[in-house]
Amino acid sequence: MRQRIPSLSSLRAFEAAASHLNLRRAAKDLFITESAVSRQIIALEKFLGVELFRRANKRVTLTTAGAAYSRQVRDLLGQLERNTLDLMAHQGSGGIVELACVPTLAVEWLIPRLPDFYAKHPQVVVNISAMTSIFFFDGAPYDASIHFGSDVYPGARTDLMFGEESIVVCRPDYFAGRTTVSELEVATAPRLHLASRALDWKLWIESAGIDLANPMGGARFEHHTMVISGVLAGLGVGLVPRFLVEQYLVKGQLLSPVKHFLRSPNAYYFVTPDSRPMSDAVARLREWLLEAAHDFAGA
Incomplete structure (x- = not known):
């Protein structure tokens, strides 16, 4: 049974033109002439029976159908390239x-x-x-x-x-060299927060039985690695997953000054x-x- 599939060359020409919205740049990418790109696109539109581009004043813009089809073609060509490289490698x-x-x-x-x-x-x-x-x-x-x-x-x-269990960490010299402090001392120290888990410190403080006026106070960072870097720099105390700081604890770069931790649901x-x-x-x-x-x- 004959499959209704456009030629690969016409799909590549269409994808390049859709990406640049410029036939000359598409031709440069494909190492062919601008007229060859134009012919491939016209042949594809004829094959599909659908207009993919609007042409006016030597400019091209995608139609609604063309924009949707370009995303699908880009995904398919990308997957084909990955599969090919996979097989070759x-x-x-x-x-x-x-x-x-x-x-x-x-x-x-x-x-x-x-x-x-x-x-x-x-x-x-x-x-x-x-x-x-x-x-x-x-x-x-x-x-x-x-x-x-x-x-x-x-x-x-x-x-x-x-x-995941999150523990409190600080630099070994942060609390004047003391390796053990109270939960209240931790709660009232500058706290470094993970922006995507804004409530973690509040939950830790409440579960420790501490009544603090502003448990949400403190600097916020986008990633845990930033929180850890802030703690290493001495900016404050961090509440981070235990597995992320094991190496720092073993090397003595950080310590956990309290036993109280926060278990994630x-x-x-x-x-x-x-x-x-x-x-x-x-x-x-x-x-x-x-x-x-x-x-x-x-x-």
Whole structure:
């Protein structure tokens, strides 16, 4: 059965022209002439029976249909390129995993453990992108995600990795060299907040039984790494997940001056989409990741 699919050359010409809204620049990208780009687009419009561009005064703009189709074509060409590079790089074995991950977890926990994964699976490559919010896998370039939140994720399967406990940390010399202080001393010191978890310090203070006039006071930072850097710089005390500061505690760069901690109702999950089968590369990463998370949680 003959498939109704446009030629790849016409789709590439259309995508380039849609990106630049300029035929001359599109032609330069494709190393062909401007007239060749124009002919490819006209042939595509004739094939589809739909006008993709409006042409006026030597300028081109996308129609509503053209704008929607350009997004779809861009995604498809991008996926085709990734699949091609994957095949070329691994000669048909192994594969590439596009992983979206909470940035601080990636920097402080995942990446330091990846040498063990590569030692066991040298044929698999894991590309990591920063992602802090829920997204829909349909239309996204990711094969999997490490998500912080609940076990409910739209259109996806979730595997529990581990929960989270946030502890108070400060520089060893912050409280005049004392390694143990009271919860009240912590609560009344300059507190560094994570902007996306604005209530954490308030919850910690209330659960410690302290009545403070302004538990929300203090500087706010976008990422946990910024909070940790602020604490290392002596700007104040931080409330951060224990696993993110283990290395600083072991090296003596930071200390936790109180035992009281805050347990989060959320956890870290490995997330894969329901809408597509799991590749061999993703399955290998999942198996290794859950084992590493189990060992870490047990430790």
